[in-house]
Amino acid sequence: MPRFIDRVVLHVSAGKGGNGCASVHREKFKPLGGPDGGNGGRGGDVILEVDEGVHTLLDFHFHPRAKAANGTQGMGSNRDGANGEDLVLRVPDGTVVLDSGGRMLADLVGVGARFRAAAGGRGGLGNAALASRARKAPGFALLGEEGEERDLVLELKSVADVGLVGFPSAGKSSLVSVLSAAKPKIADYPFTTLVPNLGVVSSGETTFTVADVPGLIPGASEGRGLGLDFLRHLERCAVLAHVVDCATLEPGRDPVSDVDALEAELAAYKSALDADAGLGELSDRPRVVILNKADVPDAAELAEMVTPEFAARGWPVFTISAVTRAGLRPLTFALAELVERYRAEHPKAPPRRPVIRPIAVDDTGFSVIADPQIPGGFIVRGSRPERWVRQTQFDNDEAVGYLADRLARLGVEEELMKQGAEAGATVTIGDVTFDWEPQTPAGVDVVPTGRGTDARLDQVQRVSAAQRKHASRVRRGLESSAESDADVDGR
Structure with missing residues (x-):
């Protein structure tokens, strides 16, 4: 039996970008064919799209994880990897997308409305694309980026023009069934309706939709009954209609008190819709009072008595x-x-047009702050340096040298000096932490050595080894001097 699910938590993972290829063209009589490594393919996106054939979030309830395809790796002979296929998830009309913190990311209304839930990772460049005047035959390629991963909350809000509100067994489902072709479950006990029922009504040249919202009782806005779960289905309604049971035999209840109790709940409920939607709060919607069950004689008399009081409110x-x-x-x-x-x-x-905001002239695209956990350490933040670090093969010295050149051209080295960084200071970019060596020349043309190597890093390693050796000698000298002084004192 189909189940109505209107709120789910969805874990989405976009595809990983393919790695670039480091290849050299090899052909008879062409010993120096040059680099021909292709670029990696882009990872697939995860996209939410409204489909008129989907009416519930049931599929995501049973399959809460979605992952798009990865891009493939580049190959030699300048062959780029294939892009990962986008994963399109079909959602019902009226789906609201929230992040894990409850902030609204998208309000999907209308067939075909789309939202990119997770962006696929970029593919890494092959060595053919990295070739330059300084590096004519790069012996490395860039790695593909990981796809975006997010936890999203999907909430369904019915897209209805008229919302029927009322106490349980007031006749809301019965009214939907006679106004439209909908066939909801109807019984003579409270909370028969456990899900909103939607029907299409034609009146002259106007066609509109009507929905009954179940489980509204005093305290619904605070979680009593089923109201807290279904009050959001009223947010998109143009008109709210109170369906009043004029034949109820419950003590302490009458049409006026029933309407007043539900009006208090509607006023207490705060709409989560974006202000740009222009719908306002539920208390601002037009009202209609429907006095039901007039086929009962006592109910007809009661309806006649309370009609002037509701009419005095302008309803x-x-x-x-x-x-x-x-x-x-x-x-x-x-x-x-x-x-x-x-x-x-x-x-x-x-539909909203994309807004293009140019980058400010003085925007460097990164920032350098002191590391609160490591004394004398620094953290570099920025989309470009963090992306460059993720794409670097740190087991390849030439790739590391290329990263150093990119950071230097961006101005990271200069900013570290301004911040007072000293040689050997701990610098963190993204998930990578390293010791800063300001004596390493970066951002300049270098004489290429063997493929996959960088003479500057070899020099730094030799300098570091010499410094360690010198420090060891100094330490041994101090220890021997201390021993001599102890012998003198002993004599």
Whole structure:
């Protein structure tokens, strides 16, 4: 039996970018064919798209993890790797996407609306793309980036023009069944309806949708009954209709107190929709009062008594019977008129155009701050340096030298000096921590050596080894001097 699921937690993982290829063209009589390594393919994105054939988030409830395909690695002969295929997840109309902290990321309304939930990683460049005047035959390639991983919360909010609210067993489902072709479950006990029922109603030239929201009782906005789970389904409604049971035999209940109790819950519920949607709070929506079960004699008399009180509030009042279908025609036309008026006053916002914000002239794209955990250490933050570090093969000296040149050209070396970094200071970029060596020439043209090597790093290693050897000699000299002084004192 199908289940209605309107809130799920979805773990999405985009595809990883393929690694670049380090290859040299080899052909008879062409010993110096040059680099011909291709680029890695881009990782696939995870995309959410509204589909008119999907009405629940049930699939994500049973399959809460989604991963897009990875890009493939580049190959020799300048062959680029294939891009990973995007993973398109079909969601129902009215799906709201939230991050793990509850911040709204997207409000998907309308068939075809899309949202990129996770971006695929970039593919690494092959050595053919890295060739330059200084590096005519690079012996390295860049690694592909990992795809984005996110935990998202998907919430479904029904896209209905008229929302029916009322106490359990007030006749909301029965009214939906007689106004439209919907066939909800109907019984004579409270909380029969456990999910919102949606129906399409035609009145003259106007077609609108109507939905009943179950489980609303006093305290619903604080979690009592089923109200907290389903109050959000009213957020998109243009008109709210109170369905009142005029034939109830429960002590302490009457039509006026029922409406007042639910109005207090609607006022207490805070809409989570973005202010740009222009819908406002639930308390601002047009109201209609529907006095149901007029086929019962006592209920008809009670409806006649309370009609003036509701009319004094400026709300249209209709006395109907969902069983005999009495009073449905004027109700239908009145709802259609209110919906048309609301649509005219709240036209659909045009699709948002992308906003291009140019980078400021003085924006370096990175920042250097002191490391709070390591005395004398520094942390470099910025999308470009962090991405460059992730793409570097640290077991390849030439790739490390290329990274040093990129950081130097960006201005990281100069900024570290301004911040007071000293030789041997611990510097962290992304997930990589290293000792800073300011004496290493970076950002300059170097004489290439063997493939996969960098003379500057060999020099630094030799200098570091000499410094360690010198320090050892000094330490041994101090120890022997201390022993001599002890012998003198002993004599």
